[in-house]
Amino acid sequence: MNIAIPLHVLSVVIWVGGMFFAYVALRPAAVSVLEPPLRLRLWTEVFGRFFPWVWACVILILGSGYWMIFSVYGGMGALALHVHIMFSLGLVMMLVFFYVYFLPYRALKRATAGEDWPAGGKALGSIRRLIGFNLALGMLTVIVSTGGVYWNLAALTE
Numbered sequence: 259m260n261i262a263i264p265l266h267v268l269s270v271v272i273w274v275g276g277m278f279f280a281y282v283a284l285r286p287a288a289v290s291v292l293e294p295p296l297r298l299r300l301w302t303e304v305f306g307r308f309f310p311w312v313w314a315c316v317i318l319i320l321g322s323g324y325w326m327i328f329s330v331y332g333g334m335g336a337l338a339l340h341v342h343i344m345f346s347l348g349l350v351m352m353l354v355f356f357y358v359y360f361l362p363y364r365a366l367k368r369a370t371a372g373e374d375w376p377a378g379g380k381a382l383g384s385i386r387r388l389i390g391f392n393l394a395l396g397m398l399t400v401i402v403s404t405g406g407v408y409w410n411l412a413a414l415t416e
Contacts, residue, residue: 259330266322269315274396276308281393285386298378302370305363305385312359316352323348340406347399354392358385 284304288297323345331337337345362384369378 259326262322262326262330265318266326269318269322270396270400273312273315273319274393274400276311277389277393277396280304280308281386281389294379295373295375298366298370298375298382301382301385302367305366309359309363312355316355319348320352338406340402340409343406344399344403347395347402351392351395351399354388354395358388358392362388 288300292300327334327337327345334342362381366378366381366385369375369381
């Protein structure tokens with residue numbers, strides 16, 4: 259637990275914090291100062307640097323999470339409801355990331371390399387919406403995981 263929890267939390271901070279920075283700060287700045295071709299090139303480069311970190315975070319989150327569930331808590335049946343919610347939201351976030359990585363991000367890279375700006379804009383728009391959705395899920399997951407221990411969620415299932 260001395261290693262698993264810090265790795266788990268650090269991975270979440272990197273992933274969710276990176277999405278927050280990109281969505282709330284970088285995107286509006288890029289829109290205000292860059293023309294679409296340069297903006298598409300910028301995002302292709304940004305994602306090319308950020309997504310390997312997300313892959314590492316996904317691996318660390320899953321590895322540390324499963325280790326804690328089965329080595330410390332005795333399996334899924336022993337977990338509190340808020341942990342099940344956190345786990346489920348995290349899995350949805352990972353599936354959304356996989357979709358972004360393998361479909362619209364690849365389309366963005368192809369479009370940018372071929373200077374197909376309309377196709378690149380379409381791919382980037384899809385990525386933007388999905389990252390916005392994942393950011394909302396990530397923030398909800400942080401709220402549930404940190405606050406859930408203090409809630410009486412068991413009362414909701416009765």
